Amino acid sequence: MKQLILITLMTLSSCATHQGAPLKSATEEVIAPEFYITPKTIEKAVSSPYRTPEFKERDMYRHPEDTLTFFGVKPTMKVLEITPGTGWYTEILAPFLNERGQYIMATHPAGSAAPQSGHIAEWSKKYPDIAKNMKSTIFDLSNPNLELGEEGSIDMVLTFRNVHNWMAKDNEDVAFKAFFKVLRKGGILGVVEHRAPNDRTDPKASTGYVRESDMIKMAKKAGFKYLGKSEVNSNPKDTKDYEKGVWTLPPTFALKKTDREKYQAIGESDRMTLKFSRP
Template sequence: MMLPDISWSRRGLIVGGVATGLVGCGRKTADDAPKAPAKAASQTIETAVGGDWRSSADRARDMWRHPVESLKFWELKPGQTVVEFWPGAGWYTEILAPFLASTKGKLYAPTLQADASDPAAAEVVEAYRRKLSEKSRLYGDVEVTAFGPTSGPVAPAGSADLVLFLRNIHNWMAAGIAEKAFRDALAALKPGGILGVEEHRGEAGRIQDVLAADGYVQEAYVVQMAQEAGFIPAGSSEINANPKDTKDHPFGVWTLPPTRLSAPRGEPAEPGFGHAKYDAIGESDRMTLKFVKPK
């Protein structure tokens, strides 16, 4: 089962652009048919990104997300302990888990903190767990934890070499838990450990909406939150920049691929909406940042 990107708004969890009360990949193709799980062979970042277990839809997004370059910028190494916050349907897990499993590393995956009163969020988590189970020989022992308003540690204190925030800070701002995410990441990291950030980049100089309703966050705002939590800025990259992104789209960042909203979130799609303009832009302009926990 392929799940779309997820997002959080004041309406709650957004799955596939539809509000569920708590955003998008294309349809399956023949290349996406389940493959027999294989035991993880020794991987490099390049071979993990090139793995034939990744779906064609996921591989098509490499031109926008630059996983090889990004992971090297964040200093991913064999045998590390890594924490991937809110992995969603597992786009990056498909790369991280085989790499770490084959190099005697460890992956923690703090998913949505879901409960029985929120079936849509619970299904996102359950689908992710099914993926881990179905590919356990390839993925190794990925440990699912939770992150949310009342969650505990995302990984044992001081255990992680690398923590990743991958296009989720806007979700946490909408839910009022962004500051908690930075604090929880700091607690999980070893002294000298790295926090890697990929996030939709807002227009510099504007007043930042604290709920990030359009999905964009100013880079200076992210740096400020990280520093307030105790992190030290350690670098930035334009790996995931997109100068075509004007950041003024009718339905926020979700107007762009891969979500391609054509109506306000939670409302039915508009059949006559002109997607061509936004498809020509491609995926969003993104900051790529690195922070370090003080030694």
């Protein structure tokens, strides 16, 4: 039976926090969930009741179990996810890492053009036993000396569909340099990004697509070793020639109702899934 309890809740918000500091706490009444089950495998984390049902519907495009298995996520790791948005991967990684590892998110500064979604805060209120072990740090690319935590303190850095945003403002070098510094030696960088055709030159990634060769160059420039790729997130139906770029496809549907069924049939974008390490 659910019981009403007083609990110190670690909450997330879009407000600025000290880098690496625990999330802000507040005491409030919540309904204790009937389960606090730590998923022991990635498979169980993906199928766990901690996930929002609408998020699960996108597994057919994002293949979280295969993606995280390829990256080699372990339950004992300290994993840093870069700008997790609404928390799609947060709901998988935070419970999985809760018992023996730790999930850390790098969020945009307060007042930025892309503040952190409130969905993560609401999700954290629902599962305080998970939220209390989560941490956050500030991902501010306007700082050329950006630090995401103590040097060598992280086992894995993950970024999903973010690099095109950094390229648009010429600060991808700042990002990859910070990733390299915060990772321990042998630590892993996992990248998923919309994949551009090899013959397309688009240094600002204006269409949202990035060439695989350019991605590898970015990481190597920062000092990373390229370990390989997976085609788990590839989509041969994606022609990559749309009026509104990658945002034409679901879930954005930039053209609204125009040819919506056509783009729904294509599905989400063709994506590269690349793995690197800090030597």
